[in-house]
Amino acid sequence: MPKEARPGSGEQAKQYALERLRKAILQGEMAPAQRLVENELAESYGVTRASMRAALLDLTSEGLVERIRNRGSRVRVVTVEEAVEITECRMALEGLCAAKAATEATDAQLDELAGLGKAMSKAVADGDPVTYSELNHDLHALIRDISGQHTAVGLLERLNAQLVRHRFQLALRPGRPQQSLSEHLALIEAIRARDPQAAETAVRAHLSSVIDALRAD
Amino acid sequence: MPKEARPGSGEQAKQYALERLRKAILQGEMAPAQRLVENELAESYGVTRASMRAALLDLTSEGLVERIRNRGSRVRVVTVEEAVEITECRMALEGLCAAKAATEATDAQLDELAGLGKAMSKAVADGDPVTYSELNHDLHALIRDISGQHTAVGLLERLNAQLVRHRFQLALRPGRPQQSLSEHLALIEAIRARDPQAAETAVRAHLSSVIDALRAD
DNA sequence: GCGAACAGAATTGTCAACGATTCTGTTTTC
């Protein structure tokens, strides 16, 4: 039986490298536009270059990494205009998910939503933007999950991955959590009322305010 | 200078194999769920197995091919439910594009739209569903183009690729082109009137009728 | 006869070395 901690090669190695690098990029450990050299990364993660290469190709098709022929890979930088465009797509797709969620949710799921709402209110009251940001993410994920829209969920996950840097900056802006909170509570209420139209409107209103905030950079 | 006809290997070879295989799948030359053996394909396209393999990986991330570890690749079959889900996503994203197109279009582009509308009317009057289907595709592409929404366009192209088989079946259904035509003309008029709200509504109405048709399989 | 174990074939997955391309700093030429 192979040691399972960190397989030096093979499919598992690729997955391992993929997830570690993705996490590193998402958590901002890699400077924007930083060069990603296959050999260095492979060595530092303890995998072969082939595995690392495959991981980089995957991240490229996820839109997190940019690669130029014979010049290597770099972490992709998302401009503000791109972030706005991406958020507009989220508006459309999350609107769809929210509307579906409003008609499809079970009672247990509605309770879960209410719980998240309370937790978010508390985080804002406590002045804890980091926790709030995490709960925010959880809420959107839960709604996507309830909607049961596999295709939309897949697209949204790709889109969200590209926004982490901007999202992070946004959450720390003073006053932002308060506005965001009230929009989210409205969304939760709309779904709990099983009103798809209102849910979609609430999502769009929320993301519209996100776009305004993005543009105010 | 390398001969440009059909390089046996390298990046160009991958692109060549990629496009030929994609075309073959989209045109239905590959039976649904047909096995795609790397060696066979590589030989028949005159490229190395490595290039073929890379092409298959690309198609996998486009959602056209399914691959199972150590078992090979097969053309992915899209069930009716999936087709519905995908069309719901298109509804959201094309709605966004249509609304943007209504506000962003230049006069020249509006004329182009009108021209396409006339051509589509003619194709229906002539009872030519194949031409109509192509014009249909052109219309959606033009609207996406006008919208200038890079991100949404990218997502939509991926989604559309997965639907070709269903789309094809749909176009040949008696009576379908007539209904489709009137919906498209309404959409064109809404954009020409520079009315984003009406344009989005028209797109949604159209795709909603596509969903009904899909479900009536 | 029927299911389990087993060898052989087919297919994909992985690797390490080699080849090609691009960048960088230096030299040469005008």
Place this chain on the structure above:
DNA sequence: GAAAACAGAATCGTTGACAATTCTGTTCGC
């Protein structure tokens, strides 16, 4: 002194062979 030419280094791209896995048809035990 500036632009062009060039060599050297760094890095990615490709190849062909080998290893690992899965499938298939056959045999064996009951």
